[in-house]
Amino acid sequence: MQKIQQNEGTAARRRVxxxxxxxxxxxxxxxxxxGLQPQLSLNGGAFSNTTNVLVYVSNGLYYxxxxxxxxxxxxxxxxxxxSANTTECQEAVEIGLSEATWMLSMADHWxxxxxxxxxxx
Numbered sequence: 001m002q003k004i005q006q007n008e009g010t011a012a013r014r015r016v017x018x019x020x021x022x023x024x025x026x027x028x029x030x031x032x033x034x035g036l037q038p039q040l041s042l043n044g045g046a047f048s049n050t051t052n053v054l055v056y057v058s059n060g061l062y063y064x065x066x067x068x069x070x071x072x073x074x075x076x077x078x079x080x081x082x083s084a085n086t087t088e089c090q091e092a093v094e095i096g097l098s099e100a101t102w103m104l105s106m107a108d109h110w111x112x113x114x115x116x117x118x119x120x121x
Contacts, residue, residue, distance in 0.1 A: 003094045004066070006074050014066040016079045016093055018054070020086035029060020030086045038064045042095075043075035054081065071095050 008014050018038065022028040034056035039047040051067035064079060071077075074096050082088040 001076075001092050001094050003096060004071050006071060006095050006097060007068070008071050009068065011065055011068075014068070014071055015063040016066060016077075016091050017057075017061060017063045018079065018081050018089045018091055019061055020081055020083070020089045021060075023085055023087055026087055031056070031060060033062055033081070033083060033086060036081065036083055038079055038081040040066070040070065040080075041078045042070075042073060043077075047078075047080065050079065066093075 002016065004014055020030045020033055022030050033054050035053050037049050037053055040050050041047045050064050051070060052065050054062040054064055056062055062081075064081075066077075066079075075094075077093045077095055078090055079093060080088055080090040
């Protein structure tokens with residue numbers, strides 16, 4: 001599962017890649033989907049349109065760059081795309097703390113536990 005840091009400020013790090021397949025054979029990478037609107041669901045909520053549209057990379061690979069407002073809440077985001085020409089493709093993305101932030105919070109947790117153990121508080 002792809003991970004994006006909560007409140008990620010660098011736009012390129014908020015890209016979610018999708019590979020839509022042709023609806024007739026379910027295999028061939030589909031071209032011509034750039035500019036179309038994917039959708040997202042945060043933590044199992046209803047799907048809604050993303051702020052940005054699909055951007056074509058090459059050989060049927062696309063990305064949508066999530067807006068900064070779409071990565072403010074921790075949890076799992078499902079990004080999906082379906083058009084008349086493609087089968088539905090989905091990608092799950094975890095929005096969470098950076099590893100450095102997580103490690104600092106764990107260090108603080110263990111320091112508090114050691115203090116409580118030593119002082120009985």
